[in-house]
Amino acid sequence: MGGFEFISHTADVRMKISGDTLEDLFRFGISGIAEFLKPGFCGTIAGKEQRAINLSVSSIDKTALLVDFLSDILTFSHTEHSIFCSVKFRLLTETEAEADVFGASVEGFDKEIKAVTYHEAEIKRNLEGGKLETVIVFDI
């Protein structure tokens, strides 16, 4: 189905996401951010999410949309003092996303992400397995 993994980068953190669909990339991206900020947290709140935010993002292409969406997730993580773990889309095209994102409050994060960057981000279909994939670099 796909997933996320963290790989080495000189100054910061690279997260590789892959999935069968565009929606998968968004889901795994959200999970990846949550896992970086507070490892294991989403497992502890599964089914018990108390926070919900509504996101509406439009961008010039699907890669920018993914980065901008994850960037908004990060912003709300900071401003709402929460970790967001799951998402329900009302609309997802290559240039627009509207979704409800669910999570829970936290006292603090274990690690910091300053920003979700566009660096190295480019959604492409993997020639081997046919999955969609991209790298997302976090400025930490």
Add this chain to the structure above:
Amino acid sequence: MDIRQLIRVSDILWEIPKETRRDMRVPARVYASDELIQEILRDRSLEQLINVATLPGILGYALAMPDMHEGYGFPIGGIAAFDAQDGVISPGGIGYDINCGVRLLKSEKTHNEIAERVGRLGDEIYKEVPSGVGKSGWMRLDEREFNHVLGKGTPRIVQMGYGNENDLLRVESGGFLNDASPDVVSKNAALRGRDQLGTMGAGNHFVEVGVVEKIFDSEKAAELGLFNSQVTVLIHTGSRGLGHQIATDYIKTMAKAMPKYKIKIPDRELACAPFNSKEGRDYFRAMCAAANFAWANRQLITWEVRKAWKKIFGGDGGELEIVYDVAHNIAKLERYSFGENNAEKEVIVHRKGATRAFPGQPVLIPGSMGTFSYVLSGMKESLLYSFGSTCHGAGRRMSRSYAKRHIRGEILKDELEERGVRVRAGSLSGIAEEAPEAYKDINSVVDVVARAGIAKKVARLKPIAVIKG
């Protein structure tokens, strides 16, 4: 990139000709020794410098200092100047941590006079200066007061009672940029920054107690009030979540705006807009607000460090005075001469991991944890060669994850303590990530800028206590 694509201009200067790539508008130049250029070639920072050379309105050269390494869009250690009339401004040329910078404090004491209390001083600073991931400060400001800080930076913090008038004389730009406008700072950016004044953050930010270990220029050192074995305090931090969010907001805004200005870029993180556009001016004003926040932050941390100092040494400790405070992620409007007629133009100089080095101006270059830091003085050649700029530090050469896998934080801490460097840190893995071997050699970096005539060495500082998040 291959070294054969570089032209050696001198022992410490390399050029990438404009003809290297069709879309380059100017050549690129890198200040580096033979050894440092080999390190630089290991990542993609030179390709990034070539990309910078393609941006509209760039003048002279796309420049890089010997501590350069791969960043987002612009390389870190990069300097570029754009025509203020018809050139662009690009948040990637400043960085996410707007006005990340360094402040040096000097004491009246020598190392011998305080040696027995260094450990307690480190503990007290660790207690007074909030540090660590997302850590909040103690200062609570309402929206009106917060906007006042965004507008006026250091002077506002001094006015509130957290400093003195002399402090303002020793900070780059007097500790604030007048073009700041809180109106163009998003609500989210303000929310991220509102409770972070007076906090250090984490990562490579620190407060470091040091000792003047060597004086290179006794006249300039005396002018700055520095003497051998003098105890100093170095503060390295920036605009925290506020700056990060402003950069994020405006990179997104500019990415959407570029088609209407018919701007195409080779890297999304080079998103830019004409400086004279609404987007360009709004970003500049927001960047100035973030810069003011960072200067206010370093002023409040100065107050916290002075408080810790007084607690440990009482009246006998004397005062901690500011030597200088520099920004190393910022854009400034400055004037330089170009062409055969030496026509003067106003330009927007982008310094990303680079420090202003105007003639006679103190320049502070922090080394990596446990290594030397330097006080330099800008030379007039910097105005000719590097848009009044020099390096900013040691530059990373090893990934954080590699450092954490190969270096044990507790062992490193013990080694540093054996060498006489007390470490107070919130995280052992954070120490490992910041190990000296993860960075280039600061002595080599500073040697290059001194040989280039951009900045001269004044003093070298040795750490005796490091306080980190």
